[in-house]
Amino acid sequence: xxxxxxxxxxxxxxxxxxxxxxxxxxxxxxxxxxxxxxxxxxxxxxxxxxxxxxxxxxxxxxxxxxxxxxxxxxxxxxxxxxxxxxxxxxxxxxxxxxxxxxxxxxxxxxxxxx
Amino acid sequence: xxxxxxxxxxxxxxxxxxxxxxxxxxxxxxxxxxxxxxxxxxxxxxxxxxxxxxxxxxxxxxxxxxxxxxxxxxxxxxxxxxxxxxxxxxxxxxxxxxxxxxxxxxxxxxxxxx
Numbered sequence: 001x002x003x004x005x006x007x008x009x010x011x012x013x014x015x016x017x018x019x020x021x022x023x024x025x026x027x028x029x030x031x032x033x034x035x036x037x038x039x040x041x042x043x044x045x046x047x048x049x050x051x052x053x054x055x056x057x058x059x060x061x062x063x064x065x066x067x068x069x070x071x072x073x074x075x076x077x078x079x080x081x082x083x084x085x086x087x088x089x090x091x092x093x094x095x096x097x098x099x100x101x102x103x104x105x106x107x108x109x110x111x112x113x114x
Numbered sequence: 115x116x117x118x119x120x121x122x123x124x125x126x127x128x129x130x131x132x133x134x135x136x137x138x139x140x141x142x143x144x145x146x147x148x149x150x151x152x153x154x155x156x157x158x159x160x161x162x163x164x165x166x167x168x169x170x171x172x173x174x175x176x177x178x179x180x181x182x183x184x185x186x187x188x189x190x191x192x193x194x195x196x197x198x199x200x201x202x203x204x205x206x207x208x209x210x211x212x213x214x215x216x217x218x219x220x221x222x223x224x225x226x227x228x
Contacts, residue, residue: 004157031214040123042220043158043204050214058215090157101208102148103216105157 002026006091006106013081013113021076021109023091031094032074033058033103034066036087043090049074081113116141116207120219127195128227135190135222137205146208147188148216149179153201163208164188175199200226 004025013019023032030051035043045058047066055066063085065077074093078085088110092103117140127133139145146165150158162173169181179190188205205219 033215040220043218045215048214056214092158102160102163103150103158103206105150105159107157108155 004091004093004104004106006089006109008109009107010110011112013078013111015082015113017081018077018079019081019111020078021089021091021111023074023076023093023106025072025074025091025093025104027093027095027104028071029093029095029104030071031096031101032068033092033094034064034074034076035090035092036060037090037108038087046076046089078111081111083113085111086113087111116145116213116217118205118207118217118219120203120205120222122222123220124223124225126225126227129197130194133190133192133195133199133224135203135205135224137188137190137219138186139188139205139207140186141207145188147179147181148206148208149173149177149188149190150204150206150218151175151201152204152221158204161190161203195224195226197226197228200224 007022033048034046044060049055049068052071067075088108091106094101119138148163149161152158164171164181202221204221207217
């Protein structure tokens with residue numbers, strides 16, 4: 001029972017480099033989310049998706065892009081990494097929203113941008 | 115717009131003491147309410163949730179929460195804290211009514227003294 005799997009778990013980048021974080025869920029969930037977590041800031045939504053082929057901006061989308069080509073996968077890309085993007089990134093998925101579906105989270109991806 | 119306030123950034127308790135973590139929300143209709151726990155280095159895990167019905171809900175690990183509509187609160191309680199309960203706790207208002215985005219509080223860090 002994998003649930004939500006994030007890869008990689010750790011990554012160090014230099015300013016200006018690009019990378020992609022992969023989120024995979026095996027629960028057939030419609031909704032997927034990318035959050036970043038910084039000390040004292042709680043969880044901030046970057047982008048989300050309500051189904052295959054759809055994406056939408058969250059609270060802090062600048063500097064990030066996402067894609068949901070397959071229902072089970074939600075990719076988060078950084079085209080030109082900046083030190084301000086040093087953070088822990090969490091992916092989450094949910095089966096529905098109409099009844100307030102709970103979110104299932106991955107274990108996080110810790111990114112450091114030098 | 116919905117919002118969630120966790121007024122305590124840190125809470126320190128002694129092992130065996132009782133615990134109450136506060137959560138206040140702002141929402142125009144009947145809310146879907148959640149408490150999540152995040153152990154160090156881990157993702158968030160659902161503790162309990164309230165959708166409707168009995169206002170006192172039981173969760174995992176001996177936690178409970180009480181929904182009080184008149185106070186717009188959903189406080190988390192545990193009668194006797196264990197050292198393993200040291201973690202970050204997040205209150206959330208679930209997505210509903212056409213919104214796909216849950217709203218999280220900024221979290222309360224629980225420190226347990228032996």
